[in-house]
Amino acid sequence: xxxxxxxxxxxxxxxxxxxxxxxxxxxxxxxxxxxxxxxxxxxxxxxxxxxxxxxxxxxxxxxxxxxxxxxxxxxxxxxxxxxxxxxxxxxxxxxxxxxxxxxxxxxxxxxxxxxxxxxxxxxxxxxxxxxxxxxxxxxxxxxxxxxxxxxxxxxxxxxxxxxxxxxxxxxxxxxxxxxxxxxxxxxxxxxxxxxxxxxxxxxxxxxxxxxxxxxx
Ligand code: DX5
Ligand code: ZN
Numbered sequence: 001x002x003x004x005x006x007x008x009x010x011x012x013x014x015x016x017x018x019x020x021x022x023x024x025x026x027x028x029x030x031x032x033x034x035x036x037x038x039x040x041x042x043x044x045x046x047x048x049x050x051x052x053x054x055x056x057x058x059x060x061x062x063x064x065x066x067x068x069x070x071x072x073x074x075x076x077x078x079x080x081x082x083x084x085x086x087x088x089x090x091x092x093x094x095x096x097x098x099x100x101x102x103x104x105x106x107x108x109x110x111x112x113x114x115x116x117x118x119x120x121x122x123x124x125x126x127x128x129x130x131x132x133x134x135x136x137x138x139x140x141x142x143x144x145x146x147x148x149x150x151x152x153x154x155x156x157x158x159x160x161x162x163x164x165x166x167x168x169x170x171x172x173x174x175x176x177x178x179x180x181x182x183x184x185x186x187x188x189x190x191x192x193x194x195x196x197x198x199x200x201x202x203x204x205x206x207x208x209x210x211x212x213x214x215x216x
Contacts, residue, residue, distance in 0.1 A: 003187055005213045006031035006064050006173070008197035009055065010046060011144045017051075018058050020201070025060040027210040032061050033175070033195045034084070035144075038069035041093050042142035049082050056083030064195075066114065066175065068141045069093065073100055080107035088112030088135050088173075091119060091127075101130050112173070116141065117149050121158040128166050133193070134159055139176030144197040148177030153189045160190030180209075183216055 007029050012020035024032055034055065037046040056063060062085030069075065072089045079087055087109045094100045097113065104111040112133035113124065117140055124134060136155050139146035156172060163170040173193035174186050183194055196213060203209040 003191070003216070004030040004171075004193045005210060006033040006193060006195045007200045007210060008033040008035055008144065008175075008195050010035040011197035011201035013201075014047075014051075017055065021055055021058040023206055024210075025058070027207050028214040029210045030061060030214075031064040031085075031193070032059050033197075034063050034065045036065060036067050036069060036079075037142060041070045041090065042068045044142045049078060052079065052082040052084075059083075062086065064088070064173075064193075066112075066135065066195075067093075068114075071095075073103060076100070076103050076107060076109075080104075080109050084109055086110035086112055086133065088114050088133065090114045090116065090141075091123060092116055097127055098130065101127065112171075114141075114175070115155070117151065121155050121162060124159070124162065128162055128170065131167070131170070133171035133173055134163075135173040135175055136191075137176055138174050138178065141176070146177055148179070148182050153185060156186065156189035156191050180212055180216075183213060187216060 037044045039045040064086050065084040066088045070093050087104045101111045110132040113131050114135035138148050138152040172191045174191045175195040178194050178196045179199040
């Protein structure tokens with residue numbers, strides 16, 4: 001039981017966001033996952049700084065900010081100022097990924113790199129030593145509630161063996177379609193952070209669902 005659970009507030013009730021943040025505060029989840037979508041990198045727009053700042057005001061757990069935006073360098077400082085503990089950028093959205101990762105660290109945040117489902121783990125070969133976390137997308141980013149892509153298991157195993165040599169402390173986060181059916185196999189493959197949006201927020205007992213995920 002040494003993995004982390006990060007409920008995604010993309011699936012929260014935005015008209016009752018404070019209530020839903022407090023639910024996470026009272027739960028056994030370790031992080032709060034915050035999805036930022038710009039309508040360019042992904043075909044959807046989520047929310048921006050005023051919402052992140054409002055979440056931060058009530059959150060008692062670290063904000064795990066997932067930027068699904070083009071050219072994220074423009075906004076790293078703003079997300080750090082808004083309260084991000086970790087900032088994850090997409091490899092596909094960064095021309096100078098090494099520079100972007102260093103910039104995140106210089107802001108005092110944990111640095112993550114996310115891979116779309118079609119991006120091979122091998123693309124991380126020359127950046128893996130520099131990052132705190134890799135986020136493997138297990139759906140195409142842009143929407144909550146999509147079906148889990150099972151090719152993810154193979155990618156986790158590949159990343160786990162790459163990190164064993166080069167970065168043994170690497171966090172491996174899985175995002176999209178995570179539930180109690182696939183979570184045990186994700187953890188067995190080497191994942192150590194699980195994001196869960198709809199599975200948590202659409203369940204009848206959210207606290208109990210989080211507890212079940214934590215206790216796997
Ligand atoms: C998808 C987001 C995910 C999303 C996960 O683009 O990055 O974090 O909130 O939601 P579920 O768990 O419902 O797939
Ligand atoms: Zn996400």
